[in-house]
Amino acid sequence: MYLQDYLIVLLLMCMCSCVLGATTIFNVMNYGAVGNGRTDDSQAFLKAWKAACQAQVNSTTVPVVLVPTKQTFLLSPLTFNGPCKSSRIYMLVSGNIVAPLKTAWTGKQINAWIIFSNVNGLVMKGNGVIDGQGSSWWPANPCKDDPTNGVNCKGPTGMIFQSCHGLRLDGFSKINSPGNHILIMGTNDAVVSNLRIIAPGDSPNTDAFNISSSTRVQIRNSFIATGDDCIAISAGSSNIDVSGITCGPGHGISIGSLGGGGFDVVENVRVRSCTLKGTLTGVRIKTNQGGKGYARKISFDGIKLEAVDNPIQIEQFYCPLKVNCQNYTSAVAISDVSFTGISGTSIASNVINLSCSQTVGCTNIKLDRIYITSSTPGNKVFANCFNAHGKATRTKPAVKCLLP
Secondary structure, three states: OHHHHHHHHHHHHHHHHHHOOOHHHHHEHHHHOOEEEEEEEEHHHHHHHHHHHHHOOOOOEHHHEEEEOOOOOEEEEEEEOOOOOOOOEEEEEOEEOOOOOOOHOOOOOOOEEEEEOOOOOOOEOOOOEEEHHHOOEEEEEHHOOOOHHHHHHOEEEEEEEEEEOEEEEOOOOEOOOOOOOOOOOOEEEEEOOOOOOOOOOOOOOOOEEEEOOOOEEEEEEEEEEEOOEEEEOOOOOOEEEEEEEEEEEOEEEEEEOOOOOEEEEHHHHHHHHHHHHEOOOOEEEEEEOOEEEEEEEEEEEEEEEEEEOOEEEEEEEOOOOOOOOOOOOOOOOEEEEEEEEEEEOOOOOOOEEEOOOOOOOOOEEEEEEEEEOOOOOOOOOEEEEEEEEEEEEEEEEOOOOOOO
């Protein structure tokens, strides 16, 4: 190992020894990895993972899979499976990891590049860069040219964490995913912090974080610049806390879309102390017509806007493909939503849009201390709302359908 690796491992050992005990290091180089960025190191990673995951450890020992610094590791699509024998397992990403180009994915799993499945107590941290090489997918992505293709035209998700309870992600950079960068699904008690998620603003479907069917998830103190949602909170999720996010370019921070998969629910979501710069939307809730379920107990607090398009939105008529859009009588119910302390500038004229279902309106919507002006000096801004019910105080522009 390089000196930097020794120092990082030593620091990790000190951290672990204070909490759990000693560490056992499983360096991928010792399992056949080459690290030249051209040789496929997937099997070496899987061997190191299997050794760490199945290691006979006692209650005071923590296994650590080491991805060493000053190396670049090419990984084909692969899955790190659990459960592991240790209650906690580390993957220390000091070096860089790259995905194959699109032409090299033949015969591989097509929905995702790297999957962690059923690994409880996983800690993935370090200052390395995980590069999905998405540019080989984006020019041919039919979503850019034909939106009627729908979700089937999306590139593979960069990383999926499925049923990884007690997950911790910290410090590394995830860039240029073919599709969504990170999907957390079916996971309880996850903390994500200090990540950098980056892709060009025109890269299609490159959401930074998707959270699905998960509870007690924190995403905090991270920088995001992508071509789609910075954070999307999807059906089955609850007790989600998002804070300290800088987002832009991208499509803002979204709840949904909901209602496309039967009875969809999201509740107890808090988004606070975030900055949105040049995003296509700001903070929003989007539901499909004809769906069922609810989105409730959601708050957006302390949001700063810089030249944001569509800053505040509730959209119960969401129809992303703009094809066969219909006005159904059923809808996902939206209630107990607050927008507080949101200020800054917008490139749009309609800066607050509460567009609720004609038959299932939005209830207990609260706006307070909302001050949004045009990014073009002298231009006027306005609010629009339909069948939204609640209260608006200290809000400019005024939201006439809500009581003062």
